[in-house]
Every structure is written in structure tokens, then in C-alpha cells.
Amino acid sequence: MRLATLKDGTKDGRLVVVSPDGSACAPAPVKTLQEALEDWDAVAPQLAAASNFPDPLDASQILAPLPRAWQWLDGSVYASHGALMDKVIGVDKEPVPWPLMYQGVSNKFYGPGEDVVMADEALGIDFEGEFGVIVDEVPMGVSLEQAGKHIRLVVQINDWSLRALAGPEMKTGFGWVQAKPPCSMAPFAVTPDELGDAWEDFQPNMNLAVFWNDAKFGNAHGKAMGHGFDALVAHAARTRSLVAGTVIGSGTVSNANFREVGSSCIAERRGIEIVDEGAARTDFMKYGDRVRMEARAADGRTPFGAIDQKVVRP
DSSP: OEEEEEOSSSSSOEEEEEOTTSSEEEEOSSSSHHHHHHTHHHHHHHHHTOOOOOEEOOGGGBOOSSSSOSOEEEEEOOHHHHHHHHHHHTOOOOOOSSOEEEEOOOSOEEOTTOOEEOSOGGGTEEOBEEEEEEESOBOTTOOHHHHGGGEEEEEEEEOOEEHHHHHHHHHTTSOOSTTOOOEEEOSOEEOHHHHGGGEETTEEOSEEEEEETTEEEEEEESOOOSSOHHHHHHHHTSSSOBOTTOEEEOOSOOOTTHHHHBOSBHHHHHHHHHHHHSSOOOOOBOTTOEEEEEEEOTTSOOTTOEEEEEEEOO
16 A cells, blocks of 8 residues: 655644555545554554545645654665765775664655755755665564564655765764755655565665656666665664654665666766766756656556655755
8 A cells, every 4th residue: 555644734744545546545544654653553454445535636735654753764775875985985994794874854854845945055965866664663672584574664765965064974983964954755655565576675676767957867776785674674673672653764776887877866976977087077956956756666657656856945
């Protein structure tokens, strides 16, 4: 099934079940997605039972599936992206056998068509196309074999970055804060079973098409993760339990042949230019620029819908 959250004048919106063709919706038995996640075993069968979709789905009324979350943890599991960024930024670190992860802003996720407010063009505004999962309550120390069972929904994310701040913050060795404003989510949160062959080994088996100002920018494939989402969940829960509604991201989707398939963020494109030509030619985003992201399965389905947003002044 696919779920969406609609505007209703509150911060968390109103949960609905989306029709198979994405054109209509049905009311959910609970008000918010957070409520559903906190009692998933009882609520999910009621959501799945929806067969009559009486209300037209107005795209302008769609918020992020989870407009605010208790926790947002973002990984970096696409090796081609990580290696290139480390080289360009000048970060020299030993490889580790566990997934890289940081904790970011969770009190706001932009909706899929919402204008994105950025503090200053000079800070290097960049998009980052990712996949993510939302879990129910995960016990501390969960095994890898059990971790995947806690993945209840799969989502598509734009993890916005401010690149002029990212390098200096990373070099401190203490993580980043200013470089990471709120993320965006595509319209629909999707249960893994709904994805079928597009979800394999706890990884998205689909491409992520990215367009910047209507020009094709990238079409990397999601199934190049060094660690699946089951491993990301287990890593995050090693020393603490995870509250229901925790969102975990993959990091920027990237393939080793990024010169051919393109990139999911501007920084990667600039990194390629630096390595190949000695200097970056592609600038970062400006006010008024748009980015569109849409995951596409092999059969042409777009299970999450599209993120289509404009960057604006404060």
C-alpha cells in the first residue's frame, strides 16, 4: 500500500491511503502516520483493507508523509560517492566495516512541492537524491537478521546540503549542523511488499531520475549500496532503541560509472570535474532554480511520486 499525508491546518497533517493509480485516497483509521507507526501491527491491516477511495487526491495538499519525525539518521553507503567526496574535500580517513551515519534535522521534512527556503546562495546550495526507510520501534541491540523486519515503509528523500559549510564542519571531526537544513520527502510512503521486484535484499532496485531546471542531471541505480537498509537499522540500534517513526536514509545515490549515468547531487558532478579537468565548472543552485526527483522501477512505475521544488529566499 501507499500512504500520504494531507494538509489539515496542523503540523502533522491527516493520513490517507492512496489508490493504486495515485489519483484518489481514503481516510485512514488513525489521524497521523506517527500514530500508525506506533501501533503498526494493529493499524496496518486496517490501512491495507481500504478498497474504496472516495476522495480525489490534490497534489497541492500533500505534505511529506511524515512532516516531522522523532529522529532522522542519514547513512552514506554508496562507496563511489563517498570516495570521490573525501578526495575532493581532502578528508583522509581509514575505511571502516560499518555504515557511516549522522543525525540530522528531524523536526521538519518539506513536502514534495513546497518551496525550499535557503539562507544564502553563497553557501553552496545542493540537492542530494536518496532513498530512505521508516521503522516501527526497534529494540536496542537488534540483530541484522531481525532488523529488516522493523522496516515498515520506504520513502524517497532529497537531503539538502550547503556545501560551503560541509567541508569545514566535516574536517572538525565532530559532524555537521549548519551544512544540513531540513530534508524533503516525495509524496508517498510505500510498504516494501508494494514495491515487489523494486525492493531486493533491503535495497531499492530502481533508478533515481534527477532533473535540474528541467535538464536531466542523473539516473543512478539504487541497488549499489555497500550496506542494505537492514544493516543501517541494526547499526543505528546497536546502543539504543529506535523510536517508532525514525527515518533512516541511504545517503546520496551513486554508481561507480557516474560519468555515464550522471549524479544525484551537484557536489559529485563538481568532484568529477575537479578530478578530470582540474577545476569545477558546474555552479551550485541559485534562487529560483528547481529540482525534480523521481524513482522509477524497471516496469516504469513511479511508486513514490515526484519531489519537484524551487529554492527561494528567506
